[in-house]
Amino acid sequence: MTMLQSARRAAGSAATITLSGSRLLSMGSVAGHSPMSMCAPAVPTHCIARARLAATAAPVPGSSFDMEPAVSAKEKKTEHEKETASYWGVSPTRVVKDDGTKWKWSCFRPWDAYEADVSIDLMKHHEPVTLGDKMARWTVKAMRWPTDIFFQRRYGCRAMMLETVAAVPGMVAGAVLHLRSLRRFEQSGGWIRALLEEAENERMHLMTFMEVSQPRWHERALVVAVQGVFLHAYLAAYLLSPATAHRMVGYLEEEAVHSYTEFLRDIDAGKIEDVPAPAIAIDYWRLPAGATLRDVVKVVRADEAHHRDVNHYASDIHHQGHALREIAAPIGYH
Numbered sequence: 001m002t003m004l005q006s007a008r009r010a011a012g013s014a015a016t017i018t019l020s021g022s023r024l025l026s027m028g029s030v031a032g033h034s035p036m037s038m039c040a041p042a043v044p045t046h047c048i049a050r051a052r053l054a055a056t057a058a059p060v061p062g063s064s065f066d067m068e069p070a071v072s073a074k075e076k077k078t079e080h081e082k083e084t085a086s087y088w089g090v091s092p093t094r095v096v097k098d099d100g101t102k103w104k105w106s107c108f109r110p111w112d113a114y115e116a117d118v119s120i121d122l123m124k125h126h127e128p129v130t131l132g133d134k135m136a137r138w139t140v141k142a143m144r145w146p147t148d149i150f151f152q153r154r155y156g157c158r159a160m161m162l163e164t165v166a167a168v169p170g171m172v173a174g175a176v177l178h179l180r181s182l183r184r185f186e187q188s189g190g191w192i193r194a195l196l197e198e199a200e201n202e203r204m205h206l207m208t209f210m211e212v213s214q215p216r217w218h219e220r221a222l223v224v225a226v227q228g229v230f231l232h233a234y235l236a237a238y239l240l241s242p243a244t245a246h247r248m249v250g251y252l253e254e255e256a257v258h259s260y261t262e263f264l265r266d267i268d269a270g271k272i273e274d275v276p277a278p279a280i281a282i283d284y285w286r287l288p289a290g291a292t293l294r295d296v297v298k299v300v301r302a303d304e305a306h307h308r309d310v311n312h313y314a315s316d317i318h319h320q321g322h323a324l325r326e327i328a329a330p331i332g333y334h
């Protein structure tokens with residue numbers, strides 16, 4: 001952990017970070033190869049790195065990419081051009097593992113990856129008590145109805161589309177608390193960061209499901225329309241009653257847990273092919289190299305259960321007459 005933190009601190013001061021140590025090397029960062037195979041003399045590590053850069057899905061072991069060079073001349077030229085453009089002294093941070101291979105993802109770094117807590121209770125449910133709770137529950141149930149009709153059992157597509165909505169509340173609530181903190185000259189109790197972490201985590205769910213399901217034009221149009229409506233509706237709800245808004249997200253996450261459980265059932269029944277996990281998912285959740293879609297759905301479902309708990313907890317804090325800033329936020333609680 002100390003090493004991760006020092007690597008993160010280094011990100012602010014150096015353009016290139018070299019990661020060392022078995023923990024970072026064991027992040028499943030080479031798709032299709034276990035950490036041990038990275039050390040095996042039979043396959044040069046630079047060749048494996050090239051394989052990782054070339055694939056978006058975990059490659060099948062034994063495929064032919066192993067003999068390509070680590071970085072092509074064209075890629076080197078492009079990198080050089082980007083460096084030259086850095087007139088202002090802002091160089092892109094490059095993360096290099098201690099075997100010399102490049103960290104592939106710029107949308108997240110090794111210190112953002114984590115192992116999901118899949119032991120979380122999936123059956124927890126908050127029984128609505130107040131009128132606000134009942135309205136929140138009713139709203140989520142009402143939103144589920146058209147979703148069920150539109151997507152039916154196309155869970156890959158359904159997950160991808162719902163993640164475009166699920167990533168909105170954390171960002172809205174985080175922004176509202178951020179601005180309030182500035183206006184009132186007061187601490188946030190860590191809630192700004194916790195809510196933005198949730199939004200980022202939801203967006204990573206979307207980045208993952210994009211790899212297994214491509215949206216069609218009318219689905220993209222639907223996302224634009226829904227985002228426009230939902231963003232403003234949730235902002236209004238959060239300003240009027242943060243307790244109800246967090247409760248609604250809690251119920252939304254309960255539904256997400258249910259949907260991902262159905263997704264798993266269809267994979268187990270053979271109705272959905274259990275394809276290799278996207279490489280981005282293997283790195284983000286530190287999954288084993290041979291992980292499949294089923295493993296991905298399990299860790300995403302665990303994330304949703306954590307979001308459920310955080311949002312019901314935030315609503316409870318409000319209901320008990322406290323402001324969120326008075327109670328330390330569950331930062332890093334995925």
Ligand SMILES: [Fe+2]
Pocket residue numbers: 163166201202205256304
């Ligand atoms: Fe999600």
Ligand SMILES: [Fe+2]
Pocket residue numbers: 166202253256303304307308
């Ligand atoms: Fe969620």
